[in-house]
Amino acid sequence: SSEVTQGPAMSVALGQTVRITCQGDSLKTSYASWYQQRPGQAPLLVIYNKNNRPSGIPDRFSASWSGNTASLTITGTQAEDEADYYCFSRGRSGWVFGGGTKLTVL
Amino acid sequence: QVSLVQSGEEVKKPGASVKVSCRTSGDGFHRHHLHWVRQTPGQGLEWMGVISPSGDITIYAQDLQGRVTMTRDTSTSTDYMELSSLRPEDTAIYYCTRDHSNGDITWWLDPWGQGTLVIVSS
Numbered sequence: 001s002s003e004v005t006q007g008p009a010m011s012v013a014l015g016q017t018v019r020i021t022c023q024g025d026s027l028k029t030s031y032a033s034w035y036q037q038r039p040g041q042a043p044l045l046v047i048y049n050k051n052n053r054p055s056g057i058p059d060r061f062s063a064s065w066s067g068n069t070a071s072l073t074i075t076g077t078q079a080e081d082e083a084d085y086y087c088f089s090r091g092r093s094g095w096v097f098g099g100g101t102k103l104t105v106l
Numbered sequence: 107q108v109s110l111v112q113s114g115e116e117v118k119k120p121g122a123s124v125k126v127s128c129r130t131s132g133d134g135f136h137r138h139h140l141h142w143v144r145q146t147p148g149q150g151l152e153w154m155g156v157i158s159p160s161g162d163i164t165i166y167a168q169d170l171q172g173r174v175t176m177t178r179d180t181s182t183s184t185d186y187m188e189l190s191s192l193r194p195e196d197t198a199i200y201y202c203t204r205d206h207s208n209g210d211i212t213w214w215l216d217p218w219g220q221g222t223l224v225i226v227s228s
Contacts, residue, residue, distance in 0.1 A: 030212055031211055032212075033213065033214035033215065035151075035215070037151075042218040042219065042220060042221050043143075043201070043203075043215075044218075045214055045215065048206070048212070048216070049208050049212055050208075050212060054216065086151050088213070088214070088215065089213070090210075093168055094153060094155070094156070094165050094166070094168075095141070095156065095213065096153055097150060097151040097153055100150040100151065
């Protein structure tokens with residue numbers, strides 16, 4: 001079983017808010033970073049260093065955390081946000097990605 | 107502006123080895139760790155391992171121990187990932203990506219190479 005678990009799929013209506021979560025023991029002591037991957041493209045960093053956005057990432061993306069759960073929230077979801085999302089954190093013997101969440105924008 | 111440029115597509119037979127390169131263009135090669143990540147068709151991202159800035163320390167995913175070797179040539183700012191005893195299930199896109207961290211509490215990966223497709227087929 002994966003060290004970090006994510007729900008496999010979510011859907012959100014255009015303009016609404018969606019929260020994507022990762023759960024795992026490693027998230028009790030470290031902060032996850034988050035990646036967006038559109039079909040046929042390399043992953044793109046969207047959240048780093050707790051709750052920072054790289055240049056060019058819209059401010060509708062934000063992160064939060066509680067206990068063993070890290071969350072990525074998209075507020076006012078746009079059509080271009082439809083993608084796969086992955087969390088990344090330190091694992092037991094290296095680093096680990098969550099299984100990924102496929103986000104569909106309705 | 108830093109970019110990571112990877113070598114091209116490879117087609118290998120089962121049992122063979124493949125060596126993928128990742129050249130850093132821009133600053134910081136000597137200051138950052140470098141991770142390798144792969145993605146099998148239609149599946150998620152799998153962390154493979156990391157190499158230190160000087161190249162003297164590597165940490166590999168347990169599932170790949172014994173088959174993967176990561177090295178770097180500091181004179182050309184190029185990283186290499188070699189995977190041996192290839193199996194059809196190693197067919198995947200392989201990415202290199204630069205490590206960043208804040209103490210021992212958070213890590214992030216940016217930028218990413220464009221990916222190298224490795225096909226293992228008889």
